[in-house]
Amino acid sequence: MPMLAIAGDSATGKTTLSHGLAKALGPEKITWMCTDDYHKYDRQERKDLPFTPLHPDCNYLEIMEQHLQLLTLGQPILKPIYNHDTGTLDRPVLVHPAQYVIVDGLFPLWSKLSRACFDVTVFLDPPEHIRRQWKVYRDVTKRGYTEEQVLRDLDKREPESEAYIRPQRKHADIVIRFAPVEGAADSKALSATILLRPTIPHPDLSDVLSNDSKGALHMKLIRDDDGKPVDAIHVHGHANREASREVEEAIWSKLGIDAPVPDCLGEIEGGKRSEPLAIAQLILLYHLLLVS
Template identity: 65%
Template sequence: MERAGSSTSRPVMLAIAGDSAAGKTTLTKGLVDALGADRITSLCVDDYHCYDRQERKGLPFTALHPDCNYVQIMEQHLQLLATGQPVLKPVYDHDTGQLTRPELVEPTEFVIVEGLLPLHTRLAQACFDITVYLDPPEHIRREWKVKRDTTKRGYTPEQVLAELDKREPESEEFIRPQRSAADIVVRFGPIEARQDPPDTPLSAELTLRPTVRHPDLTGVFRESDRRAMHLKLKRDEDGRPVEGLHVHGYVPREESRLLEKAIWAELDTESELPSTLGHIGEDTRSEPLAITQLLLLYHMLDSVR
């Protein structure tokens, strides 16, 4: 099957999996804004919930459980999208907690699928060209979820924390195992060995597994200050050697910007470096997020060269 774009019909498929409030939507939005909605189709597999928020209150499991999701329909739709075919996707409204009218999704050159369970089954995993798992430290994810759900979804902090505790067994059983299926594991958090002030921007550590071909950053490291980013060999959770890419949040933006330009130049593209990368909301920018998004764009664009 040929790829979407010129004489092709199969899109590049990217999965972004992770627990609730791990940063999946923020990461995805930056990628879509960078290339444009005319080139990237994005969807959230949380739309495949079987029950609305009110109905789930009487169930013995939460939205994280596969039995609370139409997993087989999700698999069918992923297969169709991966072969360039449209799907009529269900819609779950996170703001109201209700299931609403389904929508037609037509794949473009790239398809980004984010959510709780995009890598839950082997069949789903096989639909993707690139797979990512977001793995922030648990205390940071809990802070993010409390902030999001109290400001955007009308919950109290006590309600959010109680729901997190209720979900924990299912996070352990169904969400975190997807980490082992990812080509790239991204962890936004502080650098443990440094005693940075509390307001220091979070850094990012990317575990780069040899399941896909990663960009050769040798030339980039020669041109940039290694304070902004460094690469080292480490052991994965199963003991196998992998590369660990560390992007430092404490580095001034000027240095990170030079690094971003060097990475973008490696793609040998005529377009300008996207200015939309790294944005968290309207007023905050994260350089490690920008570089993470840039590396994912590298993977996506390199797949169609």
């Protein structure tokens, strides 16, 4: 039973990435859970606390670790529920692990014990100023906050994000950064840089991706934040479907599956398609199917 972790700060795109994977694999084959459900306090209670949900003391991380271990053993868990719409703690639900388990949230890579439960680990790492824009848009349009409230909350959370969330990046097998195309007028056309660390075997794409940085899709050996070499795939926000399809077919063919590449990958709001998102999702899908 393959388990995938997708970690990252609030509003980094975790749900969007996970949704495409769940749809491609089939909802009946997926157990999809969020570590935000392990918050200790509801929104009202947190107003009087000296820390935010990004602090370990604001979460039942030991229970999260126990539940992750049970899932790896194929055992059900009684999972808590944090309601992001109302800010309340709802009744827990009984969760049985399905064929694939996807866990996203703030803390899936927090401890050595939790990391050991996963076959593949991912960290989403957009530029911080872009993430702030995404969070303002989401929380104002979907969660009923004012822009001033969101910005104030972001400033309050920043020290804990730096101390507890962003350090999880170094533990991920794959780091994905979605960011606007530099210098482009359309800020919604996001490019993706996908770092493939040598902690797990990745598909060999050298036959379809060159190291020519002028290409819409290319792969280069770069230095990671820790100075170690890492393969970096770049997918330009305006990459055309034909170029993307060639890479998708190369990845898919290595699995030996007698079925077409799922056409639901890359779906974004408004019924549009993002080629960078599709490639990122397919690489994660490759790893889940390879393990199974």
